[in-house]
Amino acid sequence: MNDPVLARDRVLMAMFLSVIIHVLVLFGPMGGAPKAPVINTEPLTLELQLEPAAESELRLFAEAAEAADNNASAIMQPNQRHIDGTTDDGPAARYLRDWIVQAETIGNQNYPEALRQQGLSGRVVMAVTLNAQGEVVETRIMAGSENPALHQAANELVRAAAPYAAVPSEVLQGNDALVITRAWSFGE
Numbered sequence: 001m002n003d004p005v006l007a008r009d010r011v012l013m014a015m016f017l018s019v020i021i022h023v024l025v026l027f028g029p030m031g032g033a034p035k036a037p038v039i040n041t042e043p044l045t046l047e048l049q050l051e052p053a054a055e056s057e058l059r060l061f062a063e064a065a066e067a068a069d070n071n072a073s074a075i076m077q078p079n080q081r082h083i084d085g086t087t088d089d090g091p092a093a094r095y096l097r098d099w100i101v102q103a104e105t106i107g108n109q110n111y112p113e114a115l116r117q118q119g120l121s122g123r124v125v126m127a128v129t130l131n132a133q134g135e136v137v138e139t140r141i142m143a144g145s146e147n148p149a150l151h152q153a154a155n156e157l158v159r160a161a162a163p164y165a166a167v168p169s170e171v172l173q174g175n176d177a178l179v180i181t182r183a184w185s186f187g188e
Contacts, residue, residue, distance in 0.1 A: 081177070
């Protein structure tokens with residue numbers, strides 16, 4: 001064969017193969033240049049909502065801080081740490097959340113039938129003192145409804161849910177007891 005024809009055919013074949021390889025590299029199974037990952041720079045918000053079962057009739061609220069401030073001198077004792085819904089401390093907030101879930105769950109399972117039958121409802125602000133082992137040492141009604149049946153129900157329900165988890169040392173912060181102040185809402 002003629003050398004110029006052979007050279008031309010080889011150049012055309014090389015160009016054809018080059019085009020095929022480039023097409024495969026760019027669009028084919030070899031992929032092409034890796035694409036930069038899409039990074040979402042919008043801040044993420046995390047919401048945590050603890051809701052008891054729909055039929056629950058006992059709820060604990062953080063409104064108790066105001067009543068606790070009004071009666072603080074009546075319950076403040078040395079070697080006690082006080083927490084309520086306004087506590088920003090991470091370990092204390094986690095302990096409080098777990099305590100509330102346990103108190104509400106057991107409280108709703110043991111909700112007094114007499115309150116249902118009489119149609120009694122209302123809120124009772126109560127301070128609950130726990131020792132380091134999570135045992136209830138004392139309960140004290142701080143404010144809320146004046147109905148003795150609600151006071152008794154709150155006391156019985158907090159004790160029925162005991163013992164609670166041991167209070168971590170980082171929550172006690174060197175104190176002997178933890179006082180949790182919450183509003184107990186019955187049938188509202």
